Amino acid sequence: MGRSIGGSWQGVVSTAVLYGSLALFTSVLHNVFLLYYVETFVSVYKIDKVSFWVGETVFLLWNSFNDPLFGWLSDRAFLSSPQTGSQVTSPEVVLKRLNALSANGPLFALSFLAFWVAWARPGLQFLLCLCLYDGFLTMVDLHHSALLADLAVSATDRTRLNFHCSVFSALGSLSVFLSYSFWDKEDFYAFRLFCLTLAAFSILGFFLVSRLLRRRFEKEVRPRQDEALALKELCVGHAPLTSPERPVTIRQYLKQLSKHKNFMWFVSMNLIQVFHCHFNNNFFPLFLEHLLSDNISASTGSILLGISYVAPHLNNLYFLSLCHRHGVYRVIRWLFLLKLGLSVAMLLAGADHVFLLCIFIASNRVFTEGTCKLLKLVISDLVDEDFVVNRRQQAASALLFGMVALLTKPGQTFAPLIGTWLLCAYTGYDIFQREPVKDIPGLDAAPGSGTQPLRLGCFHMLVFVPITCALLQLAVWSRFTLHGRKLQGIKSSRQGAQHSSLVDVKAI
Template sequence: MLDKKFIYLFYCLLSFFKTTIHYIHTVYYVQTYISIYKINPYSFWIAECLFLIWNSLNDPLFAWLSDRYTSSIDNRLNNLTLCGPLLCLSSLLFWYPLVGINSSLLSLQLLLSLCLYDTFLTMIDLNYNSLLIDISLYKREILSSASVIGSALGSLTLFSSYLVWDSSNLRLFRIFVTILTILIMYGFLIVTQSMKQILYCDHAKSNQENISKGHIPTLWQFIWGISRHRNYLVFSLVNLIQVFHCHFNSNSIPLILNIFIPSSSSSLLSSILLGISFLLPHLSNIYFVYLCKSQSTYYVILGLFYVKLFFTLYLFIQGNNYTWLICLFLVSNRIFTEGICKLFDLIITDLIDEDQFMHQRISPLPALVFGTMTFLSKPGQTLAPIISSHLFYSIDKAQKGLFNKIVMIPIVCSLCQIILWNKFTLRGYRLTSIRSMLKHSNEQINI
């Protein structure tokens, strides 16, 4: 039997595997289809809009099935064992066109690739995030920190991926991605099986017995319940804006680097900036998670909203005359947006507690809450590549016009989020009281 302390390492590694695959997908697939495969812009937008339908529906559906039929820790790890390698295989479809370049069928391949990829990613996200709640032996903050460290390590692959990236010849990039994908496939299998050995114990079994006694609502009953959950609705709007901003940053970074640092001699600088912009948010998040313990997650997120707003306003006033300032903007904007996204997982765990308290559930429904939250944020994920692709097609326009568009997005997002976030009341005394009552209730159930 492995030492239980290894659970933090394995949770970190799962985050590393998922982040590595997803960051490469997010950063390069839009540019690949638009500037290399030369897909028609209208075909691209139609494929993204059709994908939005499946992308939105699968989250609450899979979440309900997960909590209703596979809510045990053992089953969640089985899902990760299956879906991890399938996610890796589906990601390769983006880099190997099955039809000729400029073919009208490219949009069908894009649609198929997106749907397959998102199906497995959704299953991984739901089961991975639910483990944060299900593994009651371990503290959420420590597991969250382990997840952040894994994401930081996963972002390091972007350094090397950008060095082998060549829009005129994808051969080296495809070799790099294929080898990396095979290694991660085996990693998923080894880590999930090791976690099963650790978590298959009397404590886990007793927890599952308690869960099985709880009433699992139908999907429509749950949706009706959260429609009256005020904090849930406020947070879902804030999260929608944040998901859009995070994905817009990821999709548009190669574009911004190509426009404002266009010379071939700057490829190393662009590689470093790309890697740092994905690495630093996770390193800074280790501090943000620590800060949340003393200052509360709510106020840390509110502070990040204000910092993001004021720094972007400063950049807007300075204009696009300073390359170093644009580079600093790229890195800092990623720190603020990704930092907030990672902290949102802690807010969702609080919403899960509030949902359990409001509806007097014997056990929480983590997958359903995560799934419906993702469902409500998916339009932002789809709008991001559409808008960033519009910037690609506007590449012949003046730098100043593109600069203004890029800068205005974080300004508008920050203003909307600050207004909404002040209406979120799950903080302070209310949050402390809910946690205390749930803890007392769980102690009575265990007795």
């Protein structure tokens, strides 16, 4: 976190490592959830199509609105004018985030366990599990992401924090490698024990790390805060003799946000990105089964699956170094161009090149997830712009992260719904049917061709979805202006405001 942070170099690194390790305790569970929750309810619990669609629709609404709701509940005290008499200091903000993580982290792990034991009718369990899991995941993710904007302002400091998150997220993705060995639709006992072990590890990790961070923060910052408050009491005429203004209401905040053009362009791009990321997660096993299973061994499929989950985090370490040299905006644009180029090349090569398919399926997920890992840096920059433009007393980090999620998380629900609809419409294959694929009318091999319609349909989904997403994202991203000199001006303004605070939060 550089020279801007007080304390020794070792102390800074230790704090950054502790912050990054929180990503481990989330990713070790969330990657398993993303990979297996649809397959579990469809193939193991035998959920019917209507219940699945109803559950996903309700989940869409809850998944979208709980982020701004929790963000507003967390940050509403910060949405006051700079002249408000009772101010909330930066140290109090950070301690509040850490307290929320220590409470909600273990609950998130417990909600993860609810998926893997049948305790109600499949439709009801599907709905309740999704809503409980996403509620606690939202609390954990909001406060962890908000800490990125609260602990550091400069791009260098935030990049270093994100670097540690990527390292620990990569370690968390190793759970995907292990999960493949325990996954068995016919005998679920071993997989349940595996998930129980992961949850216990996550609970212990959240409890210990959040406690260590709280103690370190209080030890380093409290003395400075007490000294600053004592000096403030000795100052005469420091605060203006004006009546405090009312805090900003949610209606006023939404009006301010609607005028934030860079925010609107960003969420438009990010909605497409969230859709594409979850499309890859939901249909990765399907692509392996129908495009590669006849040509690769089970062990090769396991390795390909594991690499696709671990490599994005390791690759992100390189992307972060590029961001440091060229800026986040340029790197994200390059990744969109790369996604478009690889997809067009795969389309031209065709579905019969197994080696190229293996590389493309893995690389498509690696670069798409790599882009997602960089977006928190952009949201943190939007927090800075919102802080400066609206002259806030304290940056409403969690609330802005929540508003981004409100407008982008629908992509998470659209991915399985649109994907299953496209597959059924294009090939006639319904994943909810109980008959073997080979017995479905219309899925026989095409005359004069060795390529089955189902396989060809999967291939077209595999290449046309990223092509469409990349073209739309490039068009939207070109309208985003928070980069270059404008971004540097925003950061300089916020850093000036931070230095005038009672205590600089970066003292940890």
